[in-house]
Amino acid sequence: MVHLACSSKTEQRWQRLDSGWVKIKLDGFVSKNNTKAAIGGAVQNSDGEWLTGFNMVTGMDEIFRIEAQVIIERMKLAWLKGYKQVEINCDNVMLTNTICNGFTSISNIAKVRLIHEWCNKDWKVKFRHILRGSNKVVD
Numbered sequence: 001m002v003h004l005a006c007s008s009k010t011e012q013r014w015q016r017l018d019s020g021w022v023k024i025k026l027d028g029f030v031s032k033n034n035t036k037a038a039i040g041g042a043v044q045n046s047d048g049e050w051l052t053g054f055n056m057v058t059g060m061d062e063i064f065r066i067e068a069q070v071i072i073e074r075m076k077l078a079w080l081k082g083y084k085q086v087e088i089n090c091d092n093v094m095l096t097n098t099i100c101n102g103f104t105s106i107s108n109i110a111k112v113r114l115i116h117e118w119c120n121k122d123w124k125v126k127f128r129h130i131l132r133g134s135n136k137v138v139d
Contacts, residue, residue, distance in 0.1 A: 017046040021085040024074045025130070028066045028092075035059060039070040043078070052077075067092045068111040075118040075125070087126040096129040 017023055026041035040055040056073065058066055071088060078086045090096050095112075098104060104116035119125050 016048070017087060018085075019046050021046050021087055021126075022051065022078065022083045023087045023089060024078060025089045026067065026070050026074060028063050028070060030063055030066070037063075037066050039066060041070065041074060043074075064092065064095055065109060065111055067095050068109065068115060071095075072111060072114050072118060075115070079118070079121065079123070084123045086123065087128060089128050089130045091130055093129050096127055099127050 023044045023046075024041060025044070026039065028037060028039045030037045037058050038055065039058065040053070042053045043051040045051055054074065054077065056070065058069065067090060071090065074088065075086070098107065098112060099115060099119075104112050104119070107113050107116075
């Protein structure tokens with residue numbers, strides 16, 4: 001079974017999912033004025049209906065690592081909720097390319113390697129890069 005799929009095309013607007021899929025949109029924000037970063041997002045069903053939202057505050061780190069951490073946390077949430085077909089939208093093109101080009105398993109960043117481990121569970125996961133302006137549900 002193929003567990004991971006990626007879109008080579010950047011999405012400029014919301015795309016309807018096939019029935020049975022959920023979409024996780026996420027975004028990170030790093031404050032220049034303090035030592036915290038915030039991450040938020042939403043989970044939607046195939047009709048675009050909101051299922052749940054999430055946010056977390058982390059210590060300061062590179063946005064790449066912060067967004068890798070939030071992908072892991074949202075994959076855990078989706079797994080625990082029993083979702084078996086998940087599309088993850090991310091506006092960090094570097095992170096999305098790392099995942100889609102198969103470099104997660106050899107990354108020197110532990111959080112990125114964990115994404116690889118989560119993708120290999122018994123479910124289907126798609127990653128899609130979206131433009132920051134298309135991430136309105138999160139922003």
